Amino acid sequence: MPRLAQTDGLTEDQQEILKAVRRFVDEKILPVATELEHADEYPQEIVDGLKELGIFGLMIPEEYDGLGESLLTYALCVEEIARGWMSVSGVINTHFIVAHMLMQHGTEEQKKKYLPLMAAGEVRGSFSMSEPGLGSDVAAIKTKAVKGDDGNYTIDGQKMWLTNGATSTLIALLVKTDEGSDSVYKNMTTFLVEKEPGFGETAPGLTIPGKLDKMGYKGVETTEAVFEGHQISADQILGGEPGKGFYQMMDGVEVGRVNVAARACGIALRAFELAIDYAQQRETFGKPIAEHQAILFRLAEMATKVETAHSMMVRAARTKERGERNDVEAGMAKMLAAEYCNEVVQDSFRIHGGYGYSKEYEIERLYRESAFMLIGEGTSDIQKMIIGRALLKEYASGSGS
Numbered sequence: 167m168p169r170l171a172q173t174d175g176l177t178e179d180q181q182e183i184l185k186a187v188r189r190f191v192d193e194k195i196l197p198v199a200t201e202l203e204h205a206d207e208y209p210q211e212i213v214d215g216l217k218e219l220g221i222f223g224l225m226i227p228e229e230y231d232g233l234g235e236s237l238l239t240y241a242l243c244v245e246e247i248a249r250g251w252m253s254v255s256g257v258i259n260t261h262f263i264v265a266h267m268l269m270q271h272g273t274e275e276q277k278k279k280y281l282p283l284m285a286a287g288e289v290r291g292s293f294s295m296s297e298p299g300l301g302s303d304v305a306a307i308k309t310k311a312v313k314g315d316d317g318n319y320t321i322d323g324q325k326m327w328l329t330n331g332a333t334s335t336l337i338a339l340l341v342k343t344d345e346g347s348d349s350v351y352k353n354m355t356t357f358l359v360e361k362e363p364g365f366g367e368t369a370p371g372l373t374i375p376g377k378l379d380k381m382g383y384k385g386v387e388t389t390e391a392v393f394e395g396h397q398i399s400a401d402q403i404l405g406g407e408p409g410k411g412f413y414q415m416m417d418g419v420e421v422g423r424v425n426v427a428a429r430a431c432g433i434a435l436r437a438f439e440l441a442i443d444y445a446q447q448r449e450t451f452g453k454p455i456a457e458h459q460a461i462l463f464r465l466a467e468m469a470t471k472v473e474t475a476h477s478m479m480v481r482a483a484r485t486k487e488r489g490e491r492n493d494v495e496a497g498m499a500k501m502l503a504a505e506y507c508n509e510v511v512q513d514s515f516r517i518h519g520g521y522g523y524s525k526e527y528e529i530e531r532l533y534r535e536s537a538f539m540l541i542g543e544g545t546s547d548i549q550k551m552i553i554g555r556a557l558l559k560e561y562a563s564g565s566g567s
Contacts, residue, residue, distance in 0.1 A: 170469055171435050171476040173242060180239050187246045188217060195250030202250065203335070204529050206384040208333070212254055213546075216247075216287075218346045220260060223285025227267055231283035237421065237487040238292040241428040241479060249439075252535045253385040254434070259425045260329045263418040267356070271414045276358065280336060290363075292334035293422070294325045294391060295415055302548045304412065305341070305350050309393060311341040312401075313355060319343075321357070321371070326472030331374050331389025333363050339391075340415050343408045354403040356411035363391075368371025371396030373531030402509045416493075420486060422543045423496035427479040430503035430539040431475040434475060434510040437532050438468045441514035448519075461517060468510045475503040494556045501549035503538040 176184070182536040194215055200207055216222065225240050226232025227518045240262060248255040265284050268277055283289035309323025321341060328337070336358060343355040359370040368374050373392045378387060400406075404414055442465055445456035455461045482499035511532050515522040522529045540546060 168243070168439075170247065170398040170438070170472050171431065171474065173238075173476075173480055180235070180242070183233075183235065183239060184242055184246060184538050187221070187243045190219060191246050191250035193252060194556045195247070199251035199254075200465055200525075200531050203253065203507060204525060209251070209254055210259075211384050212251075213257055213287075216254070216258065220285075220288075222261060222287035223560050225269075226281050226285040227269065230277060230285060232281065232285040235425065236483075236514060238480065238483040239330065241424050241483040242426040243469050244425055245432040245435070245476070248429040250427055250432075251323070252433055252538070253383055254426070255429050256383060256386040257333075259422065260293040260334070260428075261291040262425070263293045263422050264336060266421045267338055267404060267414055267418045268358075270417060270458050271356075273406045275401075276404070276406075278357070283417075284336075289336050289337070290330060290334045292328050292330040292337050293418060294328050294337050294403065295419075296327045296357045298324055298326045298377075298390075304354075304415070304513045307340060307342060307354070309341045310341050311337075312354060312399070313345070316388070317377045319357070320401050321398060322391040323393050324394070325391040327378075328389045328391055331391060332365055332368075332377065332387045332485065334361070335363055337391065338404065338415075338418070342413050343411075347409055347425060351412040352445045354411040354415075355408040356414045357398055358402045358404055360402075369396065373452075374447045382531070385539045386488060392412055400462050411526060419543060420492055420496045423500040423549075424483050424486060424492075426539060426543045427475070427482060427496070427503040428537070429498075429542075430478050430507035431472070432541065433532055433536050434468075434472050434503070434507040437507075437511040437514035438465075440529055440532075441465065441468065444521075445517055452530065455517070464513050464517065468513050471506040471510050475506045476500050477498075494553050496543075497549040497552045497556075500543060501553070504542075505546060507539050508562055 169414055188219055195212055220233050223232035224471040244255045280289055295304055296324050297307055311319040311321045313319050339357045339359045339414045340354055342353055344353045347353050365374050365376055370396050375386045388560050445461050446454050448455050473546050478499040482492050482495040515533050518527060518529050544552050
């Protein structure tokens with residue numbers, strides 16, 4: 167077993183799960199990833215294999231037919247899957263954000279209704295905050311749910327950047343409800359919106375227009391969602407009470423940031439593996455390029471970045487699974503892992519030379535995928551704002567600490 171990206175203190179069950187996932191990645195994902203990615207083809211056979219492995223129910227408690235594993239186990243599985251093909255990890259990320267939100271905030275009826283089906287992969291989740299005119303400025307959302315005399319709601323508005331927007335059958339949707347609070351954050355509600363898979367009108371008053379064409383992150387679909395008079399009952403409010411949506415979503419985003427950090431770690435590890443293998447085979451001036459000091463130093467720096475990012479990601483996951491707030495840890499891990507991922511991939515690309523620019527070589531795909539890590543679940547600048555504000559509270563001047 168290679169020494170990089172190892173994790174101390176894992177149980178035997180965790181080790182066995184990770185071995186099974188790594189075997190699946192090596193045998194079922196890596197041989198086909200580049201071809202499917204270039205074709206922008208949904209990896210149905212891979213997704214079916216993940217279902218059989220139980221990955222869709224990994225973190226869902228056993229009482230709801232899941233495996234009951236921890237956030238750390240999930241993050242390490244994501245790291246392995248992203249090492250194979252980052253898009254596949256996107257298939258399960260939003261699914262797990264929705265499952266986590268249901269586990270933490272759902273009513274017992276909502277948990278019983280959705281979690282067993284989500285564990286089996288029969289109900290697939292997607293997660294929707296962003297809109298065309300905003301990114302991380304969540305307070306500025308315009309999609310509204312208006313309560314009628316019968317107690318039900320009508321949703322109107324347009325959402326953007328839904329990963330799994332077509333294949334999902336349950337959307338955790340953040341909207342404005344404006345039911346009288348002085349705080350904009352307490353006038354937001356999360357609804358659990360059921361839909362059919364596919365494009366077009368997937369539920370009355372809900373249209374998934376089509377797949378957005380992206381530079382990378384192909385295979386998995388990213389969509390808009392247009393709501394025009396969509397009727398939904400109050401029973402579909404997450405937790406059964408309006409006005410708590412913002413805080414529920416932020417809890418989900420912390421899980422999402424750990425996920426993106428894990429994805430970045432997986433991409434970086436794969437880029438390093440490709441680079442060190444190629445550097446031992448490619449010869450210049452009569453010897454393998456790995457024996458040239460410039461390449462040797464570059465490989466050493468890449469490995470150090472892979473190891474550092476992995477350690478930060480593991481700490482963020484362990485903090486969250488202890489039930490502690492991890493906005494700083496997740497923000498740091500996401501920022502560092504994303505930045506280091508891009509640096510490691512660029513170094514691997516340079517080691518490959520002209521071949522790195524060829525679509526026949528895997529590093530070309532990683533080069534495009536790594537760019538998404540810089541913006542997914544909030545840019546590095548957003549992470550810095552979150553980290554900085556939290557640190558100012560923690561180290562407030564005159565606090566005596």
